[in-house]
Amino acid sequence: MVAEAGHRTLRQKDVFGEEVNRAARIGHYRGVAITVSVYERVRATYQTQRLPDLKVKGPGQVLKVWAVVD
Numbered sequence: 778m779v780a781e782a783g784h785r786t787l788r789q790k791d792v793f794g795e796e797v798n799r800a801a802r803i804g805h806y807r808g809v810a811i812t813v814s815v816y817e818r819v820r821a822t823y824q825t826q827r828l829p830d831l832k833v834k835g836p837g838q839v840l841k842v843w844a845v846v847d
Contacts (some may be wrong), residue, residue: 809844814843828844
């Protein structure tokens with residue numbers, strides 16, 4: 778979802794949502810980090826390496842992450 782924020786003379790657009798939160802969580806990895814939905818699409822084409830799970834909001838929920846290897 779794209780939303781505008783700020784005073785009318787200084788409008789800024791920002792992006793919100795679950796996908797943005799996931800991207801922020803995996804953004805600290807060097808290289809290309811992907812979640813399960815992308816992994817399932819590229820695993821036959823690209824070599825990947827499983828990374829440690831990341832905790833996300835909600836009890837017992839984790840984000841599974843892979844790195845795309847050269």
